[in-house]
Amino acid sequence: MNGVAFTLAPVAAAPSAEAVVRAVGLTKLYGETPVVKGIDFSVYRGECVGLLGPNGAGKTTTLRLLLGTAHPSGGTLEVLGLPVPARAAEMRRRLGVVPQFDNLDPDFTVAENLQTYGSYFGLGRAALAERVPVLLEFAALTERAGAKISALSGGMKRRLTLARALINDPELLILDEPTTGLDPQARQLLWRRLRELLAAGKTLLLTTHYMEEAERLCDRIMVMDHGVILATGSPAELIRAHIEPQVVELFGPRAAEWLAAEGAGRAERTEEVGESVLCYLHDERPLLDALAAVEGLRFTHRRANLEDVFLKLTGRDLRTAS
């Protein structure tokens, strides 16, 4: 512990080649059921990595393995240069965690939550007196320092949980669905804070269900399903590598009818999601012209995004996967 309060001054903004997480053949079985199936991945200092996948994909288990609160059935894992779980307690001194469900202490005020959590890291009165006000400011909760947890909004609770995860000035932050359940404004504010942390040189590993979140925040994305990492890359790389660049989306009951009648010949690839049909192609013009002639068919054209990559790789619509 260096005793210096957490600051937002940039340290090393650009991702470096130093791996802060290195997993090789990481495997986790629950009973006979494999949940994580021998995955290999690294997270480099200063980058933000998004772990993307439907519920049950193995994301949370992977995070638990990193944390040392689940023990791997196979493979090797190193976090912040230390073997996990063998030296997990030592590693956790330099780690911050934002869990999926808020577990703030309801018996304490906002400030007391930070102080108590700091005491678990062995932080004394002096260190806390220095850090807590900075973190309250960071979480925009200075005015609420004496408030009860039950009086906070969902967004405030999440920001407090984030501030709590920073009490030990960690090098690596693990966030499990940090913005799930937040309204758009609260989400925006949290994103801004996470970007500030990245600018300050922190390394972030987060899971999310939100494409927008992944595209905005993450330098790299790992798409995970059924305990396997299906693809890794920047959002742009994933789109380029895995799908056609243009999408024409057809809506309504007539969409399926059209797909059955002539869809196959018109698009390079199609996907049915609920009542919509997605047509993937390189040149959208001929299809748009043809569709314009069909009566009663609603459609729209857009560029391919991460959601489409996800749909192709996992066969699932992310919006309904959760």
Add this chain to the structure above:
Amino acid sequence: MMAVLGWVPVWRRNFLVWRKLALPSLLGNFGEPLFYLLALGYGFGSFIDQVQGMPYLMFLASGIVCGSAMNSATLEGLYSAYVRMSMQQTWEGILATPLSVRDVVVGEMMWTGTKALINSTPILVVAAALGAVHDWSALWALPVLLLAGLAFGAMALVVTSVATGFDFFMYYSTLIITPMFLLSGVFFPIEVMPGWVQGLAQWFPLTHVVAVVRPLVTGLPLVAPLLHLAVLAVCATAALTAATWLLRRRLIR
């Protein structure tokens, strides 16, 4: 440092929460035993000449102080600990820090011992005010009550570590704690019970608490105190080991 004293912040967290509500709960701690002693001590006492050569009030006070230590440590180790483990996920939060499952279990056990002291000390004070305490050597009962709290707290944590909900605690309360409260010599000497009950009572940790605390409070001669204390120490250690093992299995998956 963390390895040895990692339990301290866990204990401290519980203490700070308790302190917020300390005044009303302390009033209850004084009030309830006072009424117990008044009602039963004077009420039953008026029908009873003497028990083991002392007024019934004195006999009862020296027993109730032990029962209170057991009950408060048990409640804390069952319900309060379960809320922290399950509803509030307090332990999960703690396990994301350098602290270990062992730190959590030891910290919780230490807190149950503390609660036992917090709840039983006022009874001694009330008893002293009613003239039901022999002399200052009654203060030696405090470390024994702490040890009793640690043992009963650790046993409760074993139950909590396998609990699936609050209903689960009913078995432990009705099958273990209630018989123990009634048959360990708190309200009457176990010697007046049928032989088989006396034999059963020897298996109750509370019997051994009463066997040490009553002489210290009432001035009766102490018989084999080290043996009784050893029984409590073994209970505490065995239960701590079991609770740690079971909770590690539950929390580290």
